[in-house]
Amino acid sequence: MIEVLNISKQFFSGSVNVQVLSDISFKLEKGNTLTIIGKSGSGKTTLLNCLGGLDLPDSGRINCFGTDINCLSEKKRSLFQRKKLGFIFQSGNLLSYLTVFENIVFPLVLNGFSKKDRTKRVKNLLEMLELNLFAKAMPHELSGGQAQRVAFARAMAHSPQMLLADEPTASLDTQTGLNLIKLMCSVGREHNSTIIVATHDNEIIKYADKIIHLFDGKIIKELKK
Numbered sequence: 001m002i003e004v005l006n007i008s009k010q011f012f013s014g015s016v017n018v019q020v021l022s023d024i025s026f027k028l029e030k031g032n033t034l035t036i037i038g039k040s041g042s043g044k045t046t047l048l049n050c051l052g053g054l055d056l057p058d059s060g061r062i063n064c065f066g067t068d069i070n071c072l073s074e075k076k077r078s079l080f081q082r083k084k085l086g087f088i089f090q091s092g093n094l095l096s097y098l099t100v101f102e103n104i105v106f107p108l109v110l111n112g113f114s115k116k117d118r119t120k121r122v123k124n125l126l127e128m129l130e131l132n133l134f135a136k137a138m139p140h141e142l143s144g145g146q147a148q149r150v151a152f153a154r155a156m157a158h159s160p161q162m163l164l165a166d167e168p169t170a171s172l173d174t175q176t177g178l179n180l181i182k183l184m185c186s187v188g189r190e191h192n193s194t195i196i197v198a199t200h201d202n203e204i205i206k207y208a209d210k211i212i213h214l215f216d217g218k219i220i221k222e223l224k225k
């Protein structure tokens with residue numbers, strides 16, 4: 001279970017304080033999918049960054065499967081992120097000088113998986129994401145949709161407890177974006193990972209177990225299926 005309790009965050013912009021997150025609380029069960037919607041500037045990225053320990057809230061608590069990520073030392077937090085979390089950003093997720101296979105295997109090497117296990121995991125993901133023919137391709141040879149599928153495969157390779165995706169379909173056409181989301185949900189379920197996606201895309205909402213609508217850093221609506 002992921003538990004977010006009363007988190008708030010301000011940024012200082014020029015000489016003004018901007019309240020970017022106000023008293024955000026929600027719970028999410030393991031293996032569920034949450035989408036965070038809201039217009040640009042509503043606080044989606046800041047919330048994801050706080051959930052993943054990339055940024056610190058000013059107040060409140062985030063408990064991720066029994067670990068309070070903000071109470072960890074920097075070293076333990078990095079380890080937690082490497083072992084338990086996966087990240088996908090809007091674009092530019094891949095290392096341009098590594099092949100598709102090398103990009104996906106990278107976190108498995110860092111996490112000390114055996115060579116046999118690494119190969120098996122990458123092959124499975126390549127198959128599930130219809131990327132078999134691209135194992136040796138370089139990122140610049142991929143379409144936008146393929147590149148985001150590789151980014152997803154890399155984020156999922158170590159079966160993270162929680163995957164955080166910040167507008168992963170923003171640079172894709174509607175159909176390609178939808179296919180990515182469907183794959184994310186089915187692969188996420190198979191790995192029993194909790195998936196949290198920030199998005200502008202109304203279609204994506206249909207696939208979520210829970211939806212949080214942010215407006216000016218506040219939850220104005222929460223829907224559960």
Ligand SMILES: Nc1ncnc2c1ncn2[C@@H]1O[C@H](COP(=O)(O)OP(=O)(O)O)[C@@H](O)[C@H]1O
Nearest residue numbers: 011012013020039040041042043044045046047
């Ligand atoms: N590092 C920062 N310094 C100052 N203001 C920031 C910073 N990051 C985000 N903001 C402000 O916080 C608000 C929310 O931003 P963000 O979380 O990126 O929203 P979204 O992802 O929904 O577009 C915006 O007003 C943005 O300008």
Ligand SMILES: [Mg+2]
Nearest residue numbers: 044045046166
């Ligand atoms: Mg954003």
